[in-house]
Amino acid sequence: MEDTKALLFDVFGTVVDWRGSVVREIRDFAARNGLTLNPEAFADAWRGLYQPSMERVRSGEIGWTVLDDLHRVGLDRLLADNGISGLSEAEIIRLNHAWHRLDPWPDSREGLARIRRRYIAAPLSNGNVALMVDLARHGDLVWDAILGAEVARQYKPRPEVYFTAAQLLRLPPESCMMVAAHNDDLRAAASCGMRTAFVARPHEHGPGQTSDLAPAENWNIVAEDLRDLARQLGV
């Protein structure tokens, strides 16, 4: 890995536990507003709208739209589907910002700090810049830059997102390593010439997860978590 200069991280699921955090936020939201709803089902339904909403941008059906705004469209629809109305705008904004308050996995802060001692580290996430900034501050994570979808104005796994990140760092893709808990993200990064590290997150989707339990291809590194990734990198 001598020529690797930068590690680029998927964030939702790889660095932070989006589901556990969003479930907690929905539970608090329901309690605050005297609502009866299943927080796990609501969180999964919200996340279920994630790929279709980004696909509208990728396909060109709608112009560039940041993830905060896609989340909000999905949330408005879910609230309507659940017969929830009469909420204040401030309350809806607060719930939509649940995605800015996701907790890191227990190993993320230390693993990332160790990795940063030797490598440039940046998120390469579909989350927008403001969302990534808030997540880092919330979780006490330090990045060298915020890269990803918004600076490319396109969503992963479209290649321009990976190429834009490498270009902004003035590095060839071969000097970048994509770190993700998702095989399809690594597949897209590898097809752009990047190196790959798979980090297993078998509870990202809760107890019954069936996807991405194991590496699907011969990735450059396969790690148990970000501390293990740091260890394998020798930092």
Place this chain on the structure above:
Amino acid sequence: MEDTKALLFDVFGTVVDWRGSVVREIRDFAARNGLTLNPEAFADAWRGLYQPSMERVRSGEIGWTVLDDLHRVGLDRLLADNGISGLSEAEIIRLNHAWHRLDPWPDSREGLARIRRRYIAAPLSNGNVALMVDLARHGDLVWDAILGAEVARQYKPRPEVYFTAAQLLRLPPESCMMVAAHNDDLRAAASCGMRTAFVARPHEHGPGQTSDLAPAENWNIVAEDLRDLARQLGV
């Protein structure tokens, strides 16, 4: 300053001592290559090409070009003007990268760290992303994001650079404060609706500096250095 959420920093001169650092790098370069040249004059001449080179982009004479590449064009010209030839490409790249190894002013690291406790902090520099990443790592500075010219594909003081930074943070310009040692930078930021903090750097251009010795307008804050700025912000 209750509504201020983010502080955006000019970097060359405001956060780092570009002249002292580039002079040191040129002196080392001359010694390594057995050349006789005046490091101060060479540094000032190189910096003298900075505004004209960016003006070529601002005017549309040339397309978007990152500062690293503008620096290189200027360096090649200066080397030729000084009759210096026969250097290896690696040696020229090394000298051009002097701008990636600028030392922070003595107060910058502590001041910035204190400011970041309460505020989002990001460079809003004409330096490109890779250059800013290297400067931060060199000087042990921590930023929340790297904003500035490259993500706007335009150079300050063009308004789109300031507006793009605020937009990426999802903040109105009024919630952003521009921090700079240069009155013209603050003037441009203020005309975009940003708040302003002037930080005096009376030795940026060496002992004979005549410009920007004092605030030219009634900026929101006038500080002696970044520690003093933190103090005035109550952090």
